[in-house]
Amino acid sequence: MGSATSTSRKILKERIERYDRKLAKREMRYLEWAARRAQKRLIDRRSAQIEEYTPYLAAPSNWLPLVEARIRDSVLPEEYEGEFSTEWLTEDAAFAAIAFFRHGADLLPTEPHLYATNSGDLVAEFETADGSMTSVVSDQETILFAVPTIAPDSPIHTVIRRGSNTFREELRSVTKQLTSGRHGKMDPAQ
Incomplete structure (x- = not known):
């Protein structure tokens, strides 16, 4: 023993x-x-229980609990099963969206505007002075599409597969391009 x-x-x-x-x-x-x-x-x-790890956010977003609640309230009820519309999310897409926001809220530029696709995936739109970003979260992947204000002819497109080990790095690479130059260009030391 x-x-x-x-x-x-x-x-x-x-x-x-x-x-x-x-x-x-x-x-x-x-x-x-x-x-x-x-x-x-x-x-x-x-017989200890193992819980899912959620990283501590260095700069917690005050909008995260509100967004999570809106997502939970938008899951397709059983009585409407099979009747998809832009009002409802599939349960799998909702869980994936909550995970997306929990693991990347500190990297996202602002509180998102949320809606659903006809197939029940979540769409989150972010608007800042530096550009706009749209993410489509499904149960299989997250598609990021960003348009920087300084280069509207060069949009950024990235697909992050569910369970990616480099999720934060991939998300950071897109959001960084939206916020780079925000503090002005630095001149090299002479």
Whole structure:
């Protein structure tokens, strides 16, 4: 059963007999109680639940809980099953969209304007002075389309597959192009 019980059992066997029988009995009860408790803790520790990891946002977005609530409220109800419209999201697309926002809210430029596609995917539009970005989140992928204000003839298009190990880097590469130059160009040191 593990190190906790083998150690406590060893202590019980190596116990030195005391002259006082009452004290020896009490000692034995405490040692047996400690062994049972250690064994129970070991069993409890083995049945720990593993929860999904959500990274801590360095600059939390105050709009994130509101957006998540809107997405949850937009899941297609069972009574409308099969009747897709731009009012409802599929459950899979909603879960994917919530994950998208949770893992990338600190990289996104502003609070998005949300709506659904006819097939139940989520569309999020972001508008800033530096440009606009549209993301389409489905259960399989996220498509990012951005148009920087300084280069409207050079739109940015990226597809991020669900479960990508480089999600944050891919999202950052698009949003960075929308915000680069915001603080002005720096001259090299001379």
